[in-house]
Amino acid sequence: MKSRIAFYFSSLVTILITTTMIFVSHGSNETDYQALLQFKSMITNDPLSSWNTSFHFCDWRGVSCGKRHRRVTSLSLNSRGLQGSLSPHVGNLSFLRQLDLMNNSFQGTIPNELSRLSRLNFLYLGINKFEGVIPTNLSHCSNIERLSLASNKLVGSIPKELGFLSKLTAISVQDNNLTGGLSSFLGNITSIKVFSARNNPLGGSIPETLGHWKSLTEFYCGGCNLYGNIPHSIFNLSLLTRFSLARNQLTGDLPSAIGEMLPNLELLQLSRNLLTGPLSPSISNMSNLTFLEVNNNNFSGKLTTDFGKLKNIYFLSLAFNSFRSGEADSMKFLDTLGNCTRLELLRLDNCKFQGVLPTTIGNLSDQLGLLNLEGNYLYGNLPSSIGNLVGLETLVLARNGFTGKIPSTFGKLQKLQIVDLSRNQFLGPIPDAIGNLSLLITLDISFNRLESHIPSSIGNCHQLSELYLNDNKINGKIPIQLVQLSTLSIALILSRNNLSGSLPIEVGKLTMLTSLDLSDNNLSGDIPSSLGSCTSLVFFSLKGNLFQGTIPSSLSSMRGASKLDLSHNNLSGQIPRFLEGFILLEYVNLSFNDLEGEVPVIGVFANSSAFSILGNTKLCGGLAELGLPKCNKMNRNHKKRFPLFIILLIPIASTFSIVLCFVYVWCKKKKDQPCQSSPEAQSNMQVLSYSQLLKATNGFSKDNLIGEGGFSSVYKGTTDHDDKFVAVKVLRLQTRGAHKSFIAECEAWRNIRHRNLLKIINICSSVDFQGNEFKALVYEFMPNGSLHDWLHSSATKSRLNLLQRINILIDVASALDYLHNHCLPTIVHCDLKPSNILLDHEMVAHVGDFGLAKFLGTNSNQNSTSGIRGTIGYAPPEYGIGNEMTSSGDVYSFGILLLETMTGKRPTDNTFNEGLNIHKFAYMALPDHVTDVIDHDLLNFLQEDVIDTKCTLKNAKNIEECLSSTIKIGVSCSMDSPSQRMKIEKVVNELRHILDMLLNM
Structure with a gap:
């Protein structure tokens, strides 16, 4: 009996204990469950649809729980497109060890309640839009090991309280707006291995206490407005592999034993500071060094470093220092560089080196792609051994004192694309071997003492886009082969030479040329009428020659000209009236000719400081301040x-x-007639009249203006019946081509339907209240603006992460694939560029603006806007020489758009000069240096920012591979030859493959 009672009692106790445990467990689980629901409630979009009662919350996407207590231990929602605020209820997830919300669009402040997460090891909030300060009470998360708050909008200082986090191994706060310097208390975090605060206006000096970071391997504080000396204690951190302090105001010398103190360095980046003293020879002891950048400092003295010991170095930049030693062998160190077989870039420009360039220059690596010796005091002959550097793509020797002939061995450098030998004392002829450089894009040999003729072999340089031969002693005729180079698009400058003969009529083939300067030669004959085909000319000068005859009327097509100089010739006849209509013309010089008749008073001639007509004694009329005699009727009209x-x-x-x-x-009676509407619009939205559109846009006010194009202005509007936002595109019908653009766009929208094409709602064709014709297109409003805004506007710049950019590119490519391969007839967009890529509330891309669209294989709209072939920088080169618009042209534009999206640089960026363009800029970085050209903010995904993605080194390399693969697509699409461009359907597949790789890391 007793045993039975004992059994029942034991069973009861067990039941009670179990019930209590279940109750406690459910109670704790309920806390986590409610915290997750509160987290979801503050997400303004809805990518967490799987978070529902169909599954236990431990099975929700991104949620991990412990096996024993079923408590949430990890909330990982990296790159999920989340928008909204971070709920403070996350602080109730008391078992949380990892919180990863990187690469989303969270806004607002970082909740103070995160301090309650005492078990937290990893906090990743980087690449969002968090504002406010870094909570000081994060110091209560005593177990935290990695903290990433990079690429947000945080202000204030880096809290000194972080110094209490004794387990921290990595801190990343770069790319914010943090101030207040680096607190000395941070030196207490002796476990730190990686620290990155670059690109913050921190200010202050580097505290000596950071020398306590004995485990530190990576340190990035470039662009932080730091000043003062680099503390000596920093140089005792012998485990450092990557050390970057570029773009600060640091002063003082480097330790003479820096090579022994930091023997493991792979990257040393100290450029753009105020450092002084010698560059220590001990650097040669950094045997692992691959990247040395110390340019733009005040280093001085003779350079005696034995670079031959740095066998892995590929990037060496010493430019803009003062290594002038007063000795003629200051370039002796070049002998040691012959052992650096991986060297790809060598910048020694503006270093004040002097002496003769040693013949050992030819022993440098055959991998060397860039050699820059500009702005030194080098003299003597250029060694013929320069021809051994067969890997050279860029060679800059400008502003030295080289003499003698340009060696014929130049012809061996068949990869050369940019050559600058200007401002030296080179003698003799331009070598015929220059014609072997078939990849040459830029050639500048100006300001030398070259003689003889321009070799006809230069016509073999079929990629040449700019040529500068000015300020030499070149004679003879301009070779026809030169002016037949239709690739010349930037400049042809032959001024101040002794050229003679007539200007070949083939000059009309330079249809893409922007600047043509033939001034101060001995050219004669008539100005060829074929020059009228050079419609891209902005600067044009024939000054100081012997041209005669009248100014040809064909020049009226050069309406983009801003400066025109025909002075000091023997031209006769009247001043052409077409010059009055050149609205971009800033200055015209017609002085010292034999012109006659009336001087115009319209356009450029309305401003006496904008033109010159001196030395033409037969002119009359014009502005009163010219003091010319009045024109009589005979002079003015030549008839009574x-x-x-x-x-x-x-x-x-x-x-x-x-x-x-x-x-x-x-028309007044018809002014309020309803606009014409598409069938789809009629089923979705009431028909709008002109007056309704006027009201919807607040009278087309400037406050509602959201964009402008060549033919139109776009306004944000609100419809009366449902308060829905729309975009109203109003055509400027007085602009030539606007009517055809409207027709082309209407025709396009009538034939296409795709999720990545902008949705049209109404087409309005009516009259306004003054009886003027009015045409407008009404579109679905895109709340996130254009891709151009996200890439270049200060308000949104740098907020696009890698996945968003890849997704946008897939959207655009998918739209093109639809237009090219799934529409009957095939549609060519003809004006693809970032400003025509609109983004909806979910950041899905929509291609818009079909005003230049062309339908292939039909007679309809074959030339919707005559003479207009896309936008400069995005239009393919074949359009510039009159070829038909094709789908391959859209692929080229997509390639440029892709490269702009990944590099953050416009194709018309000021850095693209001397023959460099965005295609070449990207191509030169492949395959191993793609990170050199990637938009700075995307570098968070590479090994410098492993902390941000919790990547292993392998994953970091995979991300770099994805970036490289993406750039390769852009380069392939933007090839000059249409036949070499990647097919758009392949582009879509390749980009989706890259996206899959990123999502599976």
Whole structure:
């Protein structure tokens, strides 16, 4: 009996204990469950649809729980497109060890309640839009090991309280707006291995206490406005592998034994500071060094470093220092560089080196792609051994004192694309071997003492886009082969030489040329009328020659010209009236010719400081301040009677005016007729009239203006019946081509439907309240603006993360694939660029603006806007020479758009000069140096920022591989030859493959 009672009692106790445990467990689980629901409730979009009662919350996407207590231990929602605020209820997840919300769009402040997460090891909030300060009470998370708050909008200082986090191994706060310097208390975190605060306006000096970071391997504080000396204690951190303090105001010398103190360094980046003293020879002891950048400092003295010991170095930049030693062998150190077989870039420009360039220059690595010796005091002959550097793509020797002939061995450098030998004392002829450089893009040999003729072999340089031969002693005729180079698009400058003969009529083939300067030669004959084909010219000068005859009327097509100089010739006839209509013309010089007749008073001639007509004694009229005699009727009209057509025109004009009055009255009656609407619009939205659009846009006010194009202005509007935002594109019908653009766009929208194409709601064709014709297109409003805004606007710049950029590129490529391969007939967009890529509330991309669209294989809209072939920088080169618009042209534009998206640089960026363009800029970085060209903010995904992604080194390399693969697509799409461009359907597949790789890391 007793045993039975004992059994029942034991069972009861067990039941009670179990029940209590279940109750406690459910109670704790309920806390986590409610915290997750509160977290979801503050997400403004809805990517967490799987978070529902169909599954236990431990099985929700991104949620991990412990096996024993079923408590949430990890909330990992990296790169999920989340928008909204971070709920303070996350602080109730008391068992949480990892919180990863990186690469989303969280806004607002970082909740103080995170301090309650005492078990937290990893906190990743980087690449979001968090504002406010870093909570000081994060110091209560005593177990935290990695903290990433990079790429947000945080202000204030780095809390000194972080110094209490004794387990921290990595801190990343770069790319914010933090101030207040680096607190000395941070030195207490002796476990730190990686610290990155670059690109913050921190200010202050580097505290000596950071020398306590004995485990430190990576340190990035570039662009932080730091000043003072680098503490000596920093140089005792012998485990350092990557050390970057570029773009600060640091002063003082480097330790003479720096090579022994930091033997493990792989990257040393101290450029753009105020450092002084010698560059220590002990650097040669950093045997692992691959990247040395110390340019733009005040280092001085003779350079005696034995670079031959740095066998792994590929990037060496010593430019803009003062290594002038007063000795003729200051370039002796070049002998040691012959052992650096991996060297790819060598910048020694503006270092004040002097002496003869040693022949050992030819022993440098055959991998060397860039050699820059500009702005030194080098003299003597250029060694013929330069021809051994067969890997060279860029060679800059400008502003030295080289003499003698340009060696014929130049012809061996067949990879050369940019050559600058300007401002030296080179003698003799331009070598015929220059024609072997078939990849040459830029050639500058200006300001030398070259003689003889321009070799006809230069016509073999089929990639040449700019040529500068000015300020030499070159004679003979301009070779026809030169002016037949249709690739010349930037500049052809032959001024101040002794050229003679006529200007070949083939000059008309330079249809893409921007600057043509033939001034101060001995050219003669008539100005060829074929110059009228050079419609891209902005600067044009024939000054100081012997040209005669009249100014050809064909020049009227050069309407983009801003500066025109035909002075000091023997030109006759009248000043062409077409110059009055050149709205971009800033200055015209027609002085010292033999011109006659009336001087215009319209356009550029309305401002006496914008033109010169001195030395033309037969001119009359014009502005009063010119002091010219008045023109009589004979001078002005050359006839005493009105021409017959004027006489006939008067009654016709009177009759036409009466007709116009009737038309005006009729239009007033029709002014509020409803706009025409597409069938789809009729089913989704009521028909809008002109007055409704006027009201919707607040009278087309500037406050509602959200964009402008060549033919239109776009306004944000609100419809009365449902308060829905729309975008109203109003055509500027007075602009030539606007009508055709409207027709082309209407025709395109009538034939296409795709999720990545902008949705049209209405097409409005009516009259305004003054009886003027009015045309507008009404689109679905895109709340996130254009891709251009996200790439270049200060308000949104740098907020696009890697996954967002890849997704946008996939969206655009998918739209093109639809237009090219799934539409009948095939549609070519013809104006693909970031400003025409609109983003909806979920950051899905929509291609818009079909005003230049062309339908292939039909007679409809074959030339929607005659003479307009896309936008400069995005239009393919074949359009510039008159070729038909094709789908391959869209692929080229997509390639440029892709490269702009990944590099953050416009194709018209000021850095792209001397023959460099965005295609070449990207191509030169492949395959191993793609991170050199990637938009700075995307570098968070590489090994410098392993902390941000919790990547292993392997994953970091995988991300770099993804970046490289993406750039390769852009380069392939933007090839000059249409046949070499990647097919758009392959582009889509390749980009989706890259996206899969990123998502599976």
